[in-house]
Amino acid sequence: MISYISSNLSPRSHKNSTPNARRSCPCSAGRQRERTYSLQGHGAHSPGDCPGGRLSEALARRDTCHLQTLYSGGRMVTYEHLREVVFRKNEDQHYPLWKSVIGGMFAGVVGQFLANPTDLVKVQMQMEGKRKLEGKPLRVTQKVFRGVHHAFAKILAEGGIRGLWAGWVPNVQRAALVNMGDLTTYDTVKHYLVLNTTLEDNIMTHSLSSFCSGLVASILGTPADVIKSRIMNQPRDKQGRGLLYKSSTDCLIQAVQGEGFMSLYKGFLPSWLRMTPWSLVFWLTYEKIREMSGVNPF
Numbered sequence: 001m002i003s004y005i006s007s008n009l010s011p012r013s014h015k016n017s018t019p020n021a022r023r024s025c026p027c028s029a030g031r032q033r034e035r036t037y038s039l040q041g042h043g044a045h046s047p048g049d050c051p052g053g054r055l056s057e058a059l060a061r062r063d064t065c066h067l068q069t070l071y072s073g074g075r076m077v078t079y080e081h082l083r084e085v086v087f088r089k090n091e092d093q094h095y096p097l098w099k100s101v102i103g104g105m106f107a108g109v110v111g112q113f114l115a116n117p118t119d120l121v122k123v124q125m126q127m128e129g130k131r132k133l134e135g136k137p138l139r140v141t142q143k144v145f146r147g148v149h150h151a152f153a154k155i156l157a158e159g160g161i162r163g164l165w166a167g168w169v170p171n172v173q174r175a176a177l178v179n180m181g182d183l184t185t186y187d188t189v190k191h192y193l194v195l196n197t198t199l200e201d202n203i204m205t206h207s208l209s210s211f212c213s214g215l216v217a218s219i220l221g222t223p224a225d226v227i228k229s230r231i232m233n234q235p236r237d238k239q240g241r242g243l244l245y246k247s248s249t250d251c252l253i254q255a256v257q258g259e260g261f262m263s264l265y266k267g268f269l270p271s272w273l274r275m276t277p278w279s280l281v282f283w284l285t286y287e288k289i290r291e292m293s294g295v296n297p298f
Contacts, residue, residue: 070118072282075111075175079103079183080298095191100184108179109172116171117164121151123232170231170248174224181217186210186283187298201297203284210283214276222271223264227251 082103089095112119155163190209193199199208227248234244245251255263287298 070115071111071175073111074114075107075179075183076286078110079107079179082106083187094195095187097184097188100187101180104180104183104187105176107183108175108177111179112172112175113165113168116168117152117155119171120164120166120232121155123229124155125151166232166236170224170228170251173248174221174228177224178217178221181220182213182279185216186213186279189213190298203287206284206287207280210279211276213283214279215272217279218268218272218275221275222268223252225271226255226264226266230255 083089083095083099087095087099087103152164159166186209189212190201190205193205193208194201199205230251231242231245231248234242236242245254252264283298290297
């Protein structure tokens with residue numbers, strides 16, 4: 001990744017540099033990949049201005065793919081195993097709500113715990129890039145990542161295996177709430193519509209169920225998402241301990257006392273606008289894959 005570090009430019013070097021040098025785009029290979037630029041001076045570039053920026057965006061997207069593969073795979077396998085093998089449906093094929101709630105929460109915990117390292121890398125890469133582009137001072141434990149594999153290696157070197165699971169507690173708490181809203185709502189609404197209305201198990205039923213699941217997941221998950229983001233992005237000391245919040249409970253208390261209860265729902269609208277289309281695409285695709293594979297509908 002391109003690093004923009006203003007502190008590396010002394011006043012003398014900045015004065016002697018030519019305008020063309022300050023405005024040149026650090027996009028060529030080799031040693032220019034590590035060239036530094038000041039955001040306070042001339043020549044600051046956004047990620048889309050040069051191939052290096054586009055590379056950073058591509059790396060973030062690739063890490064997101066890894067995250068979704070582990071997360072979605074883990075939660076779906078866990079939920080269906082609990083529903084079909086552990087809890088089981090009633091004789092009339094009805095699946096009680098309380099079983100679905102427990103299954104959804106536990107599935108979210110398992111899926112997010114498996115995906116926490118990739119989620120951590122994604123958040124760190126996004127936040128460091130944002131701070132550089134905004135010209136903000138570097139954090140205490142600044143991480144310059146050249147790619148996904150380098151990010152994993154750097155986090156391992158600094159914090160060991162445990163470093164990959166930094167912030168996992170609020171992460172799985174959020175996932176438990178989101179999946180309780182997503183899996184439980186979709187499963188419950190879909191089978192209610194099929195058993196109690198004239199609707200059949202088709203794309204219309206899947207769409208209505210996924211819309212409801214996206215809304216409920218956003219309502220339940222936004223507060224946990226706010227807490228998770230604050231904890232994962234807080235500066236840390238050399239031992240990896242957070243400097244702002246002691247725990248997710250401490251973060252919750254500080255947020256409510258300092259900013260009010262509605263601070264937990266900051267970003268709810270964009271979260272809902274993101275969650276609903278994602279839920280729609282996921283469930284329609286998932287149901288279609290099951291149908292094409294000859295597997296019973298979800």
